[in-house]
Amino acid sequence: MRGIEELDVGGHAVLLRADLNVPRDGARITDDGRIRASLPTITDLTGRGGRVIICAHLGRPSGGSYEERAAGGPSLAPVAVRLGELLGNQVRMAEDAAGKSAEAVAAGLRDGEVALLENVRFEPTETSKDDAKRSELAARLAALAQLYVGDGFGALHRKHASVYDVPGLLPHAAGKLVLAEVDVLRRLTRDPDRPYVVVLGGAKPSDKLAVIANLLDKADRLIIGGGMSYTFLAARGHEVGRSLLEADQLDRVSGLMAEAGRRGVEIVLPVDLVGATHFAADAEHEVFPVAGFPADRESMDMGPETRALFASKLADARTVFWNGPVGVFEFPAFAAGTLAVAQAISRVQGLTVVGGGDSAAAVRQLGFPEGAFGHISTGGGASLEYLEGASLPGLAALEASA
Ligand code: 3PG
Ligand code: MG
Numbered sequence: 001m002r003g004i005e006e007l008d009v010g011g012h013a014v015l016l017r018a019d020l021n022v023p024r025d026g027a028r029i030t031d032d033g034r035i036r037a038s039l040p041t042i043t044d045l046t047g048r049g050g051r052v053i054i055c056a057h058l059g060r061p062s063g064g065s066y067e068e069r070a071a072g073g074p075s076l077a078p079v080a081v082r083l084g085e086l087l088g089n090q091v092r093m094a095e096d097a098a099g100k101s102a103e104a105v106a107a108g109l110r111d112g113e114v115a116l117l118e119n120v121r122f123e124p125t126e127t128s129k130d131d132a133k134r135s136e137l138a139a140r141l142a143a144l145a146q147l148y149v150g151d152g153f154g155a156l157h158r159k160h161a162s163v164y165d166v167p168g169l170l171p172h173a174a175g176k177l178v179l180a181e182v183d184v185l186r187r188l189t190r191d192p193d194r195p196y197v198v199v200l201g202g203a204k205p206s207d208k209l210a211v212i213a214n215l216l217d218k219a220d221r222l223i224i225g226g227g228m229s230y231t232f233l234a235a236r237g238h239e240v241g242r243s244l245l246e247a248d249q250l251d252r253v254s255g256l257m258a259e260a261g262r263r264g265v266e267i268v269l270p271v272d273l274v275g276a277t278h279f280a281a282d283a284e285h286e287v288f289p290v291a292g293f294p295a296d297r298e299s300m301d302m303g304p305e306t307r308a309l310f311a312s313k314l315a316d317a318r319t320v321f322w323n324g325p326v327g328v329f330e331f332p333a334f335a336a337g338t339l340a341v342a343q344a345i346s347r348v349q350g351l352t353v354v355g356g357g358d359s360a361a362a363v364r365q366l367g368f369p370e371g372a373f374g375h376i377s378t379g380g381g382a383s384l385e386y387l388e389g390a391s392l393p394g395l396a397a398l399e400a401s402a
Contacts, residue, residue, distance in 0.1 A: 009050035014224040015145035019152035020056040042176035051109040138165035151175025154379035156394030193318035201226030202324025225326030243299040267334035272303030281331040301327030302337030354381025
């Protein structure tokens with residue numbers, strides 16, 4: 001895969017696909033990690049006189065037409081403002097994703113300047129499964145520039161026009177973020193130091209069963225916490241009350257636990273839970289052992305014995321991959337589990353990787369410095385699919401020559 005140093009960008013328009021899909025509260029950006037992670041590639045390109053036209057998505061706009069989607073939002077305008085602050089230079093914002101305004105902004109850029117196109121998912125065909133529909137949009141995007149740089153690691157698992165089709169139309173290279181992320185993931189899949197411990201949290205086991213199946217070949221221990229652990233506990237016959245449960249996944253989860261047992265991979269599940277009366281920051285809550293969880297409570301966090309258990313199962317690790325918070329860390333009363341996992345991982349001697357937008361935002365919100373972990377990945381879905389052994393469409397497109 002070619003890196004950007006192999007592109008002669010001076011005086012040329014470069015279409016840079018970045019992942020600027022930041023968590024927000026209304027129009028306010030609550031974690032700008034993905035914007036910061038995009039800076040090294042942007043400043044490298046501008047420093048060499050490139051004219052950088054950034055293409056990115058935000059959220060999952062809905063609606064049948066461009067107009068409907070644009071009216072519903074979200075617009076990337078607040079991201080352009082934040083990016084400009086971080087760069088110390090104004091970022092011009094196009095009013096559309098690949099239309100007249102995008103053309104005018106791209107044509108007006110001078111060497112070393114940066115522009116941001118409007119949310120590419122306002123274009124309904126960006127995410128289309130129909131190759132011909134995506135191609136039409138890809139051609140409009142490619143016409144804005146002479147070169148393409150793929151640096152949106154978090155979106156590489158999407159077969160979308162701006163991620164998968166445009167690199168086929170322009171000379172292209174992978175940005176610094178993509179190369180750094182892929183390098184770390186390769187180290188996790190090729191001969192990791194042992195014990196290799198994987199911590200999985202987040203809401204749904206269905207999103208992660210494929211990666212778990214693949215990890216049974218590679219990891220020594222799987223710690224499962226948070227929203228997805230309740231389906232595992234239920235599969236072992238425990239009452240989980242009104243906690244998150246994917247009832248249609250119980251059989252698959254039981255099958256995976258049996259397979260883990262056959263292969264000697266240890267699966268670690270919570271032993272106590274923080275059960276709340278309802279989902280709210282100030283909900284009344286108590287700790288219950290998993291063997292005695294009440295039918296009318298909802299688990300929002302890991303209990304103290306689980307926190308100690310998880311920490312002890314991380315203490316001897318030499319390689320760790322963590323994806324997904326293990327409690328509702330956004331509410332301070334339910335952040336102890338995620339904090340305990342982050343602390344235990346930060347003490348590990350070896351390669352530690354925190355993967356995914358939510359876990360990355362969690363460790364920053366909980367006050368961990370960047371250096372507390374070996375690598376904080378900007379891509380949850382993308383890193384999981386890589387670890388699953390799947391081919392990422394955006395990566396395949398960057399690897400193909402053009
Ligand atoms: C992400 O946030 O996971 C990436 O930006 C991809 O977004 P998506 O999950 O909406 O495709
Ligand atoms: Mg996602």
